[in-house]
Amino acid sequence: MSSLDSHAGSAPQHGGGHHGSYLTSKGSLWADIANWATTVDHKKIGVMYLTALLILFFLGGVMALAVRFELLEPTRIVINQAGESVTTGQRLAFLASDGATANNIYNRAMTLHGAIMTFMFIVPGIPASLGNFFLPLMIGAKDVAFPRLNLGSWYVYVFGSLFALASALVGGIDTGWTLYTPYSTMTDADHWRLVAMITGVFIMGFSSIMTGLNFVVTVHKLRAPGMGWFDMPLFVWAIYATAIIQVLATPVIGITTLMLIFERLFNFGLFDPRLGGDPVLFQHFFWFYSHPVVYIMILPAFGVISETITVHARKPIFGYRSIAFASLGIAAVSFLVWGHHMFTSQGELTAAIFSFLTFFVAVPTAIKVFNWISTLYKGSIVFNTPMLYTLGFLFLFTIGGLTGLPLATLSTDMHLHDSYYVVAHFHYVMFGGTVIAFLAGLHHWWPKMFGKMYAETPAKLGFWLVFLGFNTTFFIQFIMGAHGMPRRYASYPDEFQWMHIISTVGSWMLLAGFLVHLFTFIHALLQGKTASANPWGGMTLEWHADSPPDEHNFAHEPIVKHGPYAYDRVVPPHTDPAEYPLPEKTDLH
Amino acid sequence: MSTMNPPSGRDMPAGPKPLHETVEKGHHWRTRDDEFDAGKLGMWLFLGTEVLLFAGLFCGYAIMRMLYPEAFANGSHYLNWVYGGANTLILLWSSYTMAAAIRHTQLGDKARAQICLVITWLCALAFLLIKFIFEYGPKWAEGKRPGVLFNYPYAENPMEPMWWSLYYAATGIHASHVVIGMGLIGYLIYRNAKGWYGPKNYLAMENIGLYWHIVDLIWIFLFPLLYLIH
Ligand code: HEM
Numbered sequence: 035m036s037s038l039d040s041h042a043g044s045a046p047q048h049g050g051g052h053h054g055s056y057l058t059s060k061g062s063l064w065a066d067i068a069n070w071a072t073t074v075d076h077k078k079i080g081v082m083y084l085t086a087l088l089i090l091f092f093l094g095g096v097m098a099l100a101v102r103f104e105l106l107e108p109t110r111i112v113i114n115q116a117g118e119s120v121t122t123g124q125r126l127a128f129l130a131s132d133g134a135t136a137n138n139i140y141n142r143a144m145t146l147h148g149a150i151m152t153f154m155f156i157v158p159g160i161p162a163s164l165g166n167f168f169l170p171l172m173i174g175a176k177d178v179a180f181p182r183l184n185l186g187s188w189y190v191y192v193f194g195s196l197f198a199l200a201s202a203l204v205g206g207i208d209t210g211w212t213l214y215t216p217y218s219t220m221t222d223a224d225h226w227r228l229v230a231m232i233t234g235v236f237i238m239g240f241s242s243i244m245t246g247l248n249f250v251v252t253v254h255k256l257r258a259p260g261m262g263w264f265d266m267p268l269f270v271w272a273i274y275a276t277a278i279i280q281v282l283a284t285p286v287i288g289i290t291t292l293m294l295i296f297e298r299l300f301n302f303g304l305f306d307p308r309l310g311g312d313p314v315l316f317q318h319f320f321w322f323y324s325h326p327v328v329y330i331m332i333l334p335a336f337g338v339i340s341e342t343i344t345v346h347a348r349k350p351i352f353g354y355r356s357i358a359f360a361s362l363g364i365a366a367v368s369f370l371v372w373g374h375h376m377f378t379s380q381g382e383l384t385a386a387i388f389s390f391l392t393f394f395v396a397v398p399t400a401i402k403v404f405n406w407i408s409t410l411y412k413g414s415i416v417f418n419t420p421m422l423y424t425l426g427f428l429f430l431f432t433i434g435g436l437t438g439l440p441l442a443t444l445s446t447d448m449h450l451h452d453s454y455y456v457v458a459h460f461h462y463v464m465f466g467g468t469v470i471a472f473l474a475g476l477h478h479w480w481p482k483m484f485g486k487m488y489a490e491t492p493a494k495l496g497f498w499l500v501f502l503g504f505n506t507t508f509f510i511q512f513i514m515g516a517h518g519m520p521r522r523y524a525s526y527p528d529e530f531q532w533m534h535i536i537s538t539v540g541s542w543m544l545l546a547g548f549l550v551h552l553f554t555f556i557h558a559l560l561q562g563k564t565a566s567a568n569p570w571g572g573m574t575l576e577w578h579a580d581s582p583p584d585e586h587n588f589a590h591e592p593i594v595k596h597g598p599y600a601y602d603r604v605v606p607p608h609t610d611p612a613e614y615p616l617p618e619k620t621d622l623h
Numbered sequence: 624m625s626t627m628n629p630p631s632g633r634d635m636p637a638g639p640k641p642l643h644e645t646v647e648k649g650h651h652w653r654t655r656d657d658e659f660d661a662g663k664l665g666m667w668l669f670l671g672t673e674v675l676l677f678a679g680l681f682c683g684y685a686i687m688r689m690l691y692p693e694a695f696a697n698g699s700h701y702l703n704w705v706y707g708g709a710n711t712l713i714l715l716w717s718s719y720t721m722a723a724a725i726r727h728t729q730l731g732d733k734a735r736a737q738i739c740l741v742i743t744w745l746c747a748l749a750f751l752l753i754k755f756i757f758e759y760g761p762k763w764a765e766g767k768r769p770g771v772l773f774n775y776p777y778a779e780n781p782m783e784p785m786w787w788s789l790y791y792a793a794t795g796i797h798a799s800h801v802v803i804g805m806g807l808i809g810y811l812i813y814r815n816a817k818g819w820y821g822p823k824n825y826l827a828m829e830n831i832g833l834y835w836h837i838v839d840l841i842w843i844f845l846f847p848l849l850y851l852i853h
């Protein structure tokens with residue numbers, strides 16, 4: 035008796051009255067909690083990740099607002115209760131019980147913001163939430179390859195985050211999220227905060243490796259019958275390329291953080307120049323991880339955009355293969371260019387080589403952007419929220435990408451290095467790129483995930499607030515930086531004030547935008563219209579499943595007969611024409 | 624063909640069939656072969672990350688050795704290659720017994736597999752005992768310690784603390800892998816005693832075996848780098 039027979043002989047997965055969606059309650063609240071806490075269902079784990087990520091995004095956002103608020107005035111002097119004059123930073127003194135200066139506190143808030151946003155929000159971000167939920171659905175699988183490992187990675191991630199956040203509770207660290215030595219081995223007499231943060235980063239690294247490994251194996255082994263490599267949706271390609279980087283880059287930050295812990299606790303001396311170590315060695319290790327990580331952040335966003343753009347422009351994606359290969363190309367090149375973060379701390383020849391290599395990243399990236407724009411050409415574009423975010427992404431990411439070129443050029447970087455220009459650049463890429471794409475994806479897949487439509491009008495309002503707020507906050511920073519405003523300072527010369535005011539007001543608009551989205555999402559969950567299986571008329575497999583999907587994803591294992599974007603040949607499945615009229619132009623035969 | 628509930632979970636009473644023949648594939652797999660291949664692929668990827676982790680340490684070693692060749696030469700003179708060599712042989716031997724355990728399982732010889740597993744576990748223990756009793760213990764007592772803890776009075780080179788830092792970091796991380804390995808092999812011994820493994824169900828054993836070979840392999844790099852090159 036082969037195991038295959040025994041499987042066929044046992045009760046079918048969907049019999050026995052188990053036909054609920056994955057969201058169906060198990061009865062009591064406790065049963066539900068226990069069920070979620072021990073679930074191995076990739077969809078639930080995706081939702082659990084989403085929840086944790088949004089909470090952390092909120093925390094990181096509060097820190098950002100605090101930092102921006104502090105920058106409203108050059109040095110604001112207030113009189114405290116004891117009658118001394120202090121800067122406003124000290125009003126954030128709940129963060130410090132150790133007589134830290136206003137600048138310390140500013141730096142701690144800034145570090146916490148950066149560390150939360152990178153390590154805890156944006157790196158796991160799209161892959162762990164949307165990726166977990168949709169990767170198996172999009173390749174027609176019932177689950178990821180190792181479901182229990184998947185659940186484990188969520189716990190490890192939460193545990194690591196708590197560790198890192200604990201450093202804030204005991205006072206916070208002020209090194210900046212890059213943890214550069216020798217500063218990170220000398221600052222603050224109380225080393226436990228730093229050790230807590232680094233240990234947290236180390237632990238989260240495991241979570242990242244577990245997720246990446248799981249996804250690589252899933253894509254290799256669990257594609258539905260008939261789905262060749264080039265029938266995979268581009269989101270899957272993007273997550274696959276990301277997963278490869280996760281597996282290859284994360285061990286390096288693992289060993290780096292371990293060394294840093296040893297260095298901090300025992301003064302190993304590897305990085306500390308007083309003991310003969312080499313702080314630039316730390317930078318090499320750090321950026322060998324953290325540059326590829328930039329692509330862990332942005333590649334999944336590319337994947338989301340590839341999906342939203344074809345569905346909401348109702349056209350096959352232009353240059354499918356070149357987009358797929360560009361993902362892999364970016365993954366490969368990302369390992370060769372880490373040195374561009376260190377132009378000011380290395381020899382000229384090394385710097386020139388890294389500068390030269392860096393320009394190569396632009397090639398696959400530009401290929402993608404051109405393909406997306408060509409996809410829009412003559413498409414039947416629907417200006418709903420996902421599409422608005424998609425267009426917003428194209429606009430902002432292009433600015434982010436192009437402003438990177440002066441930073442990759444040695445001579446201009448000497449001027450711009452560690453100025454607000456850099457802050458603006460990476461926010462255009464990370465926020466204008468990844469976060470905006472995340473929002474596009476969240477709106478695009480919301481009906482599928484929760485079976486409810488969100489209300490389009492307030493969601494659009496949210497988009498405009500976020501989009502305009504973002505540009506108000508960050509565009510001016512390019513100018514500020516080019517004029518010499520350095521990053522990571524709490525006080526600055528008066529002449530920059532008017533620009534900081536604009537920027538800070540922008541951050542409040544952003545806050546308003548996010549609150550509107552929070553409202554639309556909660557409203558959708560409570561009172562949203564029921565979503566059909568395929569409200570947008572998508573062609574990829576997730577739209578074959580129910581909304582929200584059944585516990586085991588598909589009633590029958592799907593068999594793939596055409597590519598993921600065959601809008602020119604096939605009618606999208608289960609499309610509800612009342613909900614989403616098909617464009618007349620499209621020739622559906 | 625068994626009737627009633629398909630067997631699943633560890634609390635299944637051992638029926639007429641040994642446990643290893645009742646193991647089902649996970650519900651999301653099409654065939655057990657797919658599941659097996661996936662398990663192997665996953666393990667290989669994980670081992671890749673292990674190699675990369677140690678690669679970072681090796682880079683650190685290479686650079687510091689270049690900067691301070693004399694301190695490193697002195698440092699390796701303090702190590703006794705006899706202990707390192709003995710440990711190398713022990714690990715190599717245990718790698719062999721591990722592989723043999725898998726082979727016996729594939730052939731359905733549970734008892735021999737068990738003996739091999741136990742030998743492997745004992746080898747790991749011996750490795751750690753040698754490490755701690757003959758190497759870490761005395762060295763630490765003499766003051767040959769890493770970084771700030773270093774207080775060996777007869778050091779000839781001011782950079783020697785750094786050598787010890789790297790020595791303890793590299794061998795310590797390796798030793799922690801040996802400890803984890805002992806846990807994993809102990810798990811295999813327990814499960815094999817219960818009859819979980821057999822010709823059609825040995826993925827866990829093979830994967831843990833692969834892990835153990837990597838632990839061995841890394842030591843084979845560490846041994847010459849630390850003990851032999853002067
Ligand atoms: C709510 C909107 C945001 C505002 C107002 C904001 C504001 C700021 C400010 C003022 C800084 C300090 C700049 C410096 O002196 O270096 C900063 C740094 C940073 N931000 Fe944001 N940010 C926002 C969103 C984000 C997002 C979404 C991410 C990533 C996902 C992010 C990632 C970072 C990073 C990595 C740093 C660098 C921290 C460091 O240098 O250690 N930010 N942000």
Ligand SMILES: [Cu+2]
Nearest residue numbers: 325328372375
């Ligand atoms: Cu970079």
